[in-house]
Amino acid sequence: MKTPKRIQPLVEEGLVDDVLRQLMSGKEATVYVVRCGEEIRCAKVYKEANQRSFHQAASYQEGRKVKNSRQARAMEKGTRYGRKMQEEAWQNAEVDALYRLAAAGVRVPKPYICFEGVLLMDLVTDAAGNAAPRLNDVELSEAQALDYHAQLLQQVVLMLCAGVIHGDLSEFNILVDAEGPVIIDLPQAIDAASNTEAAVLLERDVANLASYFGRFAPQLNHTQYGKEMWALYTAGLLRTDTALTGRVAAEKRPANVGAVLHEIQLARREEEDRQRSQQEM
Structure with a gap:
């Protein structure tokens, strides 16, 4: 197929040889199957902010650190340069999370590089070598559902022990390869220790x-x-081999009004960012 404009820089740099086909298009990105030498990989092309249908960026950006103080100030003010930096931070968050989680033993695709808004990573395949289906497209028996659910709970525990929460986990961003579930789509991943929404998102x-x-x-x-x-x-008792029961003691504390007000503030801030972006287009 014709090389998409966004992937052309990777071709020119020798990172990609051929674009074979489009694999899928979602709310955050379009994914293509590409050839890199003798390897078949996938290239995730992130959509521009005004094209994404994922509208909760403020909640996910909280706690993300930017080393450059000028960039941090620009991001806080919402300038054109700041929004560009936010986009880079959004994309780099997935690369960082993939490396961090792979090192922790979580089943995620192996990343290679994020270049010009395109993430190059392993193509997850089924037993026949074809692109693995999404969990949503797999017929399950009760026994398989219980098995996959247990596997994914273990993956979430591994993630949390590594300090990471997916933030948007569902049957639509889990693939099923020959060995079981593989977690994908992590640009909204958050740091469990520095985001006040961590408990809610988990x-x-x-x-x-x-x-x-x-x-x-x-x-x-x-x-x-x-x-x-x-x-x-939060009690410091979670381990990668902790046996979970699925039960907790009844909550007797009053509702956290502060947390609710914080959520409203985040939603208002995001709507203001969206309106400002539209006005400057």
Whole structure:
């Protein structure tokens, strides 16, 4: 196929030899199957901010550190340069998370380089060598659902022990290769220790898993693995081999009004950023 404009710089640099086909297009990026020498990999081309349908960037950017003080100030002010830096930080977050998680034993694609807004990484394949299907496209028995759910809970525990929370985990960003589930799409990954939304995002990730697999194994629908993980993590008791029960003691503390107001503030800030971006286009 014709080389997409965004991948052309990788071809010119000798990082990609041929673009074979488009694999998928999502809310954050379009993914292509590419040939790099004798290897078949995939190239994830990130969409521009005004083309993405992922609208919760403010929650995910909290706690991300920028070494350059000028860049940090520009990002805070929302200048054109600052938005460019935010885009680079958004993309680099996935590369950093992939390296960090792979080192922790989490099943994620191996990254190679992020160049000009294109992430080059391993192509996840099934037993026949074809591109692995998304979890959402795989028919499951009750036994398979319970097995995959257990595998993914272990992956989430490994991630949390490494200080990372996916932030948008669902059946749509999990692939199934010959050995089981592989977690993908991590530009919204957050640092568990520095983001005030960490508990909420972790519990939502785990609840999404229970909701999906609960279609095949209803006994998962009322589990509370996310709350249990977070309670163990904040107490310093979570280990990679911790046996989870899916149950937690009833919460007796009053509602956290401050957390609710913080969420409203983040949503308002993001809407202001969106409107400012539209005005400057």
